Amino acid sequence: MSMKSMIRMRMSSHDAHYGGNLVDGARMLQLFGDVATELLIQMDGDEGLFKAYDNVEFMAPVYAGDFIEAVGEIVSTGNSSRKMVFEARKVIVPRPDINDSAADVLEEPIVVCRASGTCVTPKNKQRKNK
Numbered sequence: 001m002s003m004k005s006m007i008r009m010r011m012s013s014h015d016a017h018y019g020g021n022l023v024d025g026a027r028m029l030q031l032f033g034d035v036a037t038e039l040l041i042q043m044d045g046d047e048g049l050f051k052a053y054d055n056v057e058f059m060a061p062v063y064a065g066d067f068i069e070a071v072g073e074i075v076s077t078g079n080s081s082r083k084m085v086f087e088a089r090k091v092i093v094p095r096p097d098i099n100d101s102a103a104d105v106l107e108e109p110i111v112v113c114r115a116s117g118t119c120v121t122p123k124n125k126q127r128k129n130k
Helices: 026-044
Strands: 003-010 016-018 049-058 067-077 081-094 103-120
Touching (some): 003 026, 026 067, 026 081, 026 103
Antiparallel strands (some): 003 067, 049 103
8 A cells, every 4th residue: 555645845044054045954854754744644543753764865955945845655564664755856946047036847856855764653543544
C-alpha cells in the first residue's frame, strides 16, 4: 500500500540563514517532517513520531523567495513503523534581475533534497489500522 503527500511553500527571508539569502538545509527536513505527519494521520489517524532519517542528500541550494514542493510517500509498513521516502523540488524562482516582484515557474523542477527515514505510530495510538 502506497500513500503520498505533498506540501508547497515559499521560502521567506526568515528562512534564509546564510549569506546571499541561502536557506539552511534543515528547513527541507522540517518540510519532510510535516509531510510525514500528514502521511501518518492519513494512515493511522495519529501524528506518530519521526524516529530517524537513514539517508539525506542535499543536491542544490535553496534561497529566500524560492517555492519548494516537498513530497513524501510511505513505501513499506511494519506493525508500528512506516518507512518513507521524500523529495524536495524547487518549482518557482524569484527574478530580481527583472524587478522586485518578478518570478518564473521552472519548466523542470530542480531537486534540492532527497531523504528516507522511518516513522513510528505506537499500536495504542493507531485508529485506522486495527
